[in-house]
Amino acid sequence: MFVKTGRGITMLLVIVMTLAIGLIGCTSETAAPKETTTGAKAAAEVMAGFAGSPTDEYYMCTFYQGADYWKGVFIGFKQAGDALGVKTFYMGCDDGDAAKQVAVFEQIVAKKPKGIALSPTVADAFVEPINKAMEAGIAVSCFASDSPDSKRITWITSDDYRAGGEAADFCAKALGGKGKIGILERPAQNNHAARIDGFEARIKEKYPDMKVVARGQAEGDQTKAASLTSAMIQANPDLALMYCSAGMEGMGAGTAVKEAKTNAKVFCYDADPAVIDMVKDGTILACMHPNTVNQGFWSMMALMTYNKGIINPISDWKQAGRSPIFPMMNNGLDIVTKDNGDAFYVK
Structure with missing residues (x-):
């Protein structure tokens, strides 16, 4: 289900105000009426306190x-x-x-x-x-x-580690649970490292016929990603999957796979418009998007x-x-x- 973010902001403010009214309403029965504050006024005070300055x-x-x-x-x-x-x-x-x-x-x-x-x-x-x-x-x-x-x-x-596991399940289904894998990663970024770790852990746990045979670091450079992928395909003509921790690497890998005219599939992260275009035309199998x-x-x-x-x-x-x-x-x-x-x- 998709919700417009503007409406989400309105709902957030309504929730905050509702909580404020509810909390103020829970006053002691012995308190003098003149010492209590109406729910609406209390909610307004809460919102005023949360608002910033221009x-x-x-x-x-x-x-x-x-x-x-x-x-x-x-x-x-x-x-x-x-x-x-x-x-x-x-x-x-x-x-x-x-x-x-x-x-x-x-x-x-x-x-x-x-x-x-x-x-x-x-x-x-x-x-x-x-x-x-x-x-x-x-x-x-x-x-x-x-x-x-x-x-x-x-x-x-x-939860990038969990995402890596879900990506492995998705790719395994597409590959029939077997095949050689190449990886393009950015180990210096902890979220990217988790995407790789979760993927490899799930492969090891559930898919013995899927093997990582090559890996490289393109450092966000699409041209370098394409070059690394081409080298992996040359060394492994039957490569079944390129698993990439980011969109730039995914686009580079997709370009190389297309030029090599192999049946290898590409999975990546981050649905930039250019990545979505490649998903829609079949160059990239799918991508995981935060x-x-x-x-x-x-x-x-x-x-x-x-x-x-x-x-x-x-x-x-x-x-x-x-x-x-x-x-x-x-x-x-x-x-x-x-x-x-x-x-x-x-x-």
Whole structure:
């Protein structure tokens, strides 16, 4: 079922107001009427306390900033920001160089925003930058990829390990449970590594006639992905599947498979428009797609919730050094195929 995000924002506000009215309604019978507050007024006070200021600025920061994937994330991020009355901005570096992305992140920190939603290209490279931002009073949440050893407040992502297992089941069904597999991966990104680990674990567990025979790292370069795939096909003419941890790798692999005129199938992640086009024309078998709008929307909501201090799950989370937000939020996943591909174009 697909729901328009604008309606989702309205429903979110209705839910918050309903909870506020319900809580205020649970007052003691012995309290004097003049000391109570009407439910509607209490709800308005809650919403006013949660709303931001037009001068508050929140940033989203990524690598490969031109990638279509991030467009969906920023749509959700901006929708939440608009509903809360704050300004939202998007900055990133042009490639996957960690040093370049750290430099962009530090430029954002220098602007002293209220919060930053970050997808780090390399987890370890961002531990110190994130911690410094947090210590400076700038809330930082991660989405898609993570920096788990940092002090970031939460991580909005998919269960990528589980996704890898589901991908293995899907591909096994398409291959009849047997065949040689080539892998294109990005091990430096923890979410990509989980996609590979979950896939390989399920293959080992359930499909003894499916074997990984080659692997490579294209680092988000479509041309390099095509070259690596061509080499794998030459070494293994009966290659049955290319399993790719991202869309750029999937498109490169799809191009190489098509040019080689083999029967190998391609499975990848991230339903960018160009990936969906290749799924629809049969170049790519299918792709697993995280709900990117959810990633952006709940990144913004998490940052605002943290900054407003409206939840206190323990006696003093600041003194305890613990974030009041869930350690991880699952944004959900879909498998995009020829049959449902039209629904996943970013608009």
